[in-house]
Amino acid sequence: xxxxxxxxxxxxxxxxxxxxxxxxxxxxxxxxxxxxxxxxxxxxxxxxxxxxxxxxxxxxxxxxxxxxxxxxxxxxxxxxxxxxxxxxxxxxxxxxxxxxxxxxxxxxxxxxxxxxxxxxxxxxxxxxxxxxxxxxxxxxxxxxxxxxxxxxxxxxxxxxxxxxxxxxxxxxxxxxxxxxxxxxxxxxxxxxxxxxxxxxxxxxxxxxxxxxxxxxxxxxxxxxxxxxxxxxxxxxxxxxxxxxxxxxxxxxxxxxxxxxxxxxxxxxxxxxxxxxxxxxxxx
Numbered sequence: 001x002x003x004x005x006x007x008x009x010x011x012x013x014x015x016x017x018x019x020x021x022x023x024x025x026x027x028x029x030x031x032x033x034x035x036x037x038x039x040x041x042x043x044x045x046x047x048x049x050x051x052x053x054x055x056x057x058x059x060x061x062x063x064x065x066x067x068x069x070x071x072x073x074x075x076x077x078x079x080x081x082x083x084x085x086x087x088x089x090x091x092x093x094x095x096x097x098x099x100x101x102x103x104x105x106x107x108x109x110x111x112x113x114x115x116x117x118x119x120x121x122x123x124x125x126x127x128x129x130x131x132x133x134x135x136x137x138x139x140x141x142x143x144x145x146x147x148x149x150x151x152x153x154x155x156x157x158x159x160x161x162x163x164x165x166x167x168x169x170x171x172x173x174x175x176x177x178x179x180x181x182x183x184x185x186x187x188x189x190x191x192x193x194x195x196x197x198x199x200x201x202x203x204x205x206x207x208x209x210x211x212x213x214x215x216x217x218x219x220x221x222x223x224x225x226x227x228x229x230x231x232x233x234x235x236x237x238x239x240x241x242x243x244x245x246x247x248x249x250x251x252x253x254x255x256x257x258x259x260x261x262x263x264x265x266x267x268x269x270x271x272x273x274x275x276x277x278x279x280x281x282x283x
Contacts, residue, residue, distance in 0.1 A: 001042050003147070003181040004105070005031060005061035006051060014061050016046040017053075017180060020268045024050050035063055035233040038130050038146050042183050060103040060178045066233040068098035070153060070170065071220055074239025075212045092223060093215040096166045098153075098237070104174040109275040113156050113172050118253025119274060122153035122240035123198035123206050123262035125190060127217055128181055133230040141225060142218030148187050150179035150270040151237055152198075152262045157246045157253070173280045179262075179270040187266050190217050195265040196241060201258055208241025215239075 002017045004025060014034035015025035027048030028034055028041050062068070072094035104110070112119050130146025153176065160169025187194070190210040198206035217238060224230060245252040254260060256276040263269045 001046075001147075001183045001186070003028070003042075003061050003183070004053075005059040006053070007057040007059050008051075012059055013048075014041070015048075015051065020180075023053060025053055026050050031061060031063060034061075035066075038232055042146065058105045060100075060105055061181050062100055062103055062178070062235060063233045064100055066100055066231075066235060068100060068103070068176070068235045068237065069224060070096050070098055070237040071215060071239045072096060072166065074214050075208055075241040076214055089214050093220055095224070096170055098176055099171055102171050102173065102176040104177045104272075106177065106179060106270050107273070108174055108177060109273045109279055110154050110172070110174045110177070111275050111277050111280040112254070112256065113159065114277045116156045116158050116253075118245070118255050119172070119175070120155045120157050120245045120253055121198050121200065121205065121260045121262075122155055122244055123196050123208075123264075124151040124153050124240050125149070125194060125196065125210060125238050125264055125267065126151035126178060127190070127236045127238060129221070129230045129234040129236070130232055132232065133221060133225040136222050136225045136230075138216070138218035138222045141221035141230075142189065144221065144230075145184050145189075145217065146232070147181045147183040148190075148194075148264075148267055149181050150262050150264045150267045152177050152260065152270060152272055153237055153240060154254075154260075154272070155244075177270055177272045179264075179268050182267050190238065194267070197263045198243065199261045199263070200252075200254065205245070205252075206241050206243035208243075210238070212241060213238065 014028040026046040156169040193211040
């Protein structure tokens with residue numbers, strides 16, 4: 001099943017689409033109701049009304065109070081291209097947070113903050129927690145994954161690098177576009193391998209495979225669950241492969257007018273146009 005969020009007058013609903021580019025979606029349930037029992041709603045065909053996608057606002061199928069937890073330096077190829085190349089892999093993953101207010105969907109422009117020379121791309125796979133996890137072992141945690149989305153962790157590098165804390169640079173306006181949620185039964189497990197490609201204006205800038213992950217998803221979820229409870233609807237961004245812009249010589253950052261695409265096997269293509277800082281100013 002492929003799931004999107006749609007905003008209706010009565011609130012945000014989870015809705016199912018047949019395939020990429022489908023003109024219509026079938027309503028499943030109000031978003032909070034969907035995440036109260038996602039296994040129930042994904043185990044049966046949706047029976048709600050149909051809506052024309054062009055006539056509604058598409059939004060991420062993510063609750064406002066969900067946690068969005070990102071894994072940094074999680075592809076061996078990405079570690080090797082950065083300043084950490086000569087270091088051993090840490091025993092635990094680097095984790096940082098995104099706010100749900102930064103999430104967007106396919107086609108929504110991402111503005112470059114005024115302090116930045118451009119934005120950097122980070123094509124990723126995001127995973128959705130489908131059941132409550134407390135002190136879970138990796139097998140239990142892995143089985144709790146409801147599905148996955150294509151994700152782009154668009155990064156404001158200046159803001160990220162000025163301190164040891166990454167949160168500012170990882171929370172720019174509309175800097176976290178997500179594709180539709182595709183349920184795990186259609187995708188499989190990340191450790192089995194999904195191919196990921198990022199393109200800028202049609203040029204391939206990243207090509208990786210989830211087999212290259214340093215920290216396997218079930219282990220990451222288990223690790224997190226030993227500190228705080230993971231709930232249905234929480235999102236884990238699993239990291240990016242090599243090929244990011246700031247690590248190039250000279251650095252290559254996204255500019256107004258650029259279009260970045262992230263394509264993940266079985267998850268589809270996520271397209272984000274880049275615009276100037278003026279796009280986020282009122283008036």
